[in-house]
Amino acid sequence: MTLLVLGVVLWIAAHFYKRLMPTARASMGDKGKGLIALLILVSVVLMVIGYRGADYVDVYNPPAWGIHANNLLMLIAIILLGLGNSKSRFRGAMRHPMLAGVRAWAFGHLLVNGDLASVILFGGLFLWAFVQVPLINRAEPEWTKPEPGTLVGDIRLLVIAGVLLVVIAFVHNWLGYPVFPG
Incomplete structure (x- = not known):
């Protein structure tokens, strides 16, 4: 630990x-x-x-629906992580999409893991991504919103996110952390 x-x-x-x-x-x-x-x-x-x-130290029992919520949040997290560097029409929708993606990823993992190590890892990174936003905004108050991309950029982002989700699920399953129930 x-x-x-x-x-x-x-x-x-x-x-x-x-x-x-x-x-x-x-x-x-x-x-x-x-x-x-x-x-x-x-x-x-x-x-x-x-x-x-x-070592596994039980802290709380995750909800049964947490698996489904986590899988959806993972797709959202991957999209957000790629959004800032994409050619999507939505790339200027938020100032810190990568940090929002980290928060979605961390929160989703807290929904499916109730052990102490998970609380430390995912909770710690969730809090970091939350606090990092005002620190960046204070240090760099000016932000130029990027020009929107195209529908093709939206489609490319969604396809890449879907492929990455499948790869991540495969790696998780290979490591012994099954992603999809049943």
């Missing part, structure tokens, strides 16, 4: 560093980008190893 907590804390610290200490981060120059990227990579490795190695 220690590695998991350390991974989540390192993820949050690496992401908050630029927002909470912009002068210190700017003084690091381009070398700082590499260091932050390395810290984020290390945090992901720690979270994966920590989560997979954590």
Whole structure:
């Protein structure tokens, strides 16, 4: 559990560093980008190893309908994660679609996992994605809404999201975490 907590804390610290200490981060120059990227990579490795190695400690019983809600939220999360860089007509609909996608992903996983490791991992990343939005908005108050894309961009985004959902489901099943019930 220690590695998991350390991974989540390192993820949050690496992401908050630029927002909470912009002068210190700017003084690091381009070398700082590499260091932050390395810290984020290390945090992901720690979270994966920590989560997979954590003992099961029951916290709550997830609802039976949580599986279906999670699968829908995963599709929404994938769409949101791709929205900002897509050619979709909706890419300017929100300022932080990737962080909204992380929140949808994390919340969905809290609906199907009631153990302590899941609460630490998904709850921690949900809270990070929630707090990150006002930090970014405060640091960068000006936002230029991107020009809308096309219907073809919408279709491309939906097809890619659907394919990614299938791939993610396959990987989850392969790792022993079945996605679709029954």
